[in-house]
Amino acid sequence: MKNVVVVLLVLFVWTACNSRKAEEGGRQQHTTDVQILEELQGVWLDDNTESPLFKIEGDSIYYTGQSNAPQQFAFVNDTLIVYGTQMVYYPVRLRTEHALFFTTPQGDQVSLHKSEVDSVYVEPQAEIRQPAEVxxxxxxxxxxxxxxxxxxxxxxxxxxxxxxxxxxxxxxxxxxxxxxxxxxxxxxxxxxxxxxxxxxxxxxxxxxxxxxxxxxxxxxxxxxxxxxxxxxxxxxxxxxxxxxxxxxxxxxxxxxxxxxxxx
Known part of the structure; x- marks a missing residue:
């Protein structure tokens, strides 16, 4: 019985490690072209509302919601790949230095354009502040x-x-x-x-x-x-x-x- 338990534990650890390695390997394979990454930097506004949706800084996306955690991303083969608690793929229909059109997994069409200034967006914070009131x-x-x-x-x-x-x-x-x-x-x-x-x-x-x-x-x-x-x-x-x-x-x-x- 003890041998069975040990085998099950080994299999569980092996599966978890391989799953983690596969995800990390996927991230390593998803390398964004340097020029594309540079062109994506900045604040992106919704075409319909002119409201900021997110800011791209480095290889991370910072959303406007104050309770949203920043997420890393890659742009590969006309696909925006976002790494959060789940890996999400957004097929991109059009991308230029100032325009970005893509489709969400739910089928929604998102049309964005880059803001000329960063001041329309609250500067991102790597750590969201927890409430202090008791x-x-x-x-x-x-x-x-x-x-x-x-x-x-x-x-x-x-x-x-x-x-x-x-x-x-x-x-x-x-x-x-x-x-x-x-x-x-x-x-x-x-x-x-x-x-x-x-x-x-x-x-x-x-x-x-x-x-x-x-x-x-x-x-x-x-x-x-x-x-x-x-x-x-x-x-x-x-x-x-x-x-x-x-x-x-x-x-x-x-x-x-x-x-x-x-x-």
Whole structure:
């Protein structure tokens, strides 16, 4: 049995490494002609709205959306190849130093022209700034004649969760979101009964791994006290969609923490 497990692990690692090498090899093969790369530099505007869609600087595309991560690209054989969380191919119908017409994977036609000045565009930033505000929540709950107060401090972090998305123009973009670490504590009067930092990874095994890796710990509430201890409710959500898991955090009087999905 141990030999089977070892073989499976080796195959998994070999497959992952080869997949990564294949992607890196694809990038190395996709080399943009120096003259074409130079001609693509600058801010590109939508022909219909005159609004800036993106700026090309070096071998990267910087989108106008402040939550969009920059993406590397290559221009090969009349195809614009963009490397984000997914590799996307845009067939180019026309390209000159001042015009760029291409088709998105959804079939949308994108017609752009280069701006004469860069001032119409906010200068790109390699790192999108995470929010700095800490949100404090508290609730008072009476139980057995005693007054309990529970706090939740939602602390933004620099931990990025990158989710692929589609812009209004049909462009494939990588949206950047930031996870939270939530500090919870319970007081009775001035006596602190419990405190702990809660992180998204603590819910591993309780929700599907794919959901966990692409979600953020978005909210926390102190919802109850009973004979067994204190109850908080955490909310784990996809940052760009309505799908969420609500998880009860059960803290017993000895400080042992258990998680349970809310039914």
């Amino acid at each position: 949100l404090e929540k508290d609730s008072v709950i009476m139980f057995d004649g005693k007054r309990y107060r529970g706090y939740a401090y939602i602390n933004p972090t620099g931990i990025k969760v990158i989710r692929p998305g589609i812009s209004e123009e049909g462009l494939s973009v990588d949206n950047v979101f930031y996870d939270n670490v939530i500090h919870i504590c319970v007081y009775q009067g001035t006596q602190r009964l419990y405190s702990k930092d809660i992180k998204r990874q603590m819910f591993s095994g309780l929700v599907p791994d794919d959901f966990l890796n692409n979600s953020i710990l978005s909210d926390m509430d102190f919802i109850g006290v009973n004979v067994n201890g204190y109850v908080f409710e955490a909310t784990l959500c996809m940052p760009d969609g309505p799908t969420c898991y609500n998880i009860h955090l059960l803290v017993d009087k000895e400080g042992k923490l258990e998680f349970k999905l809310r039914q």
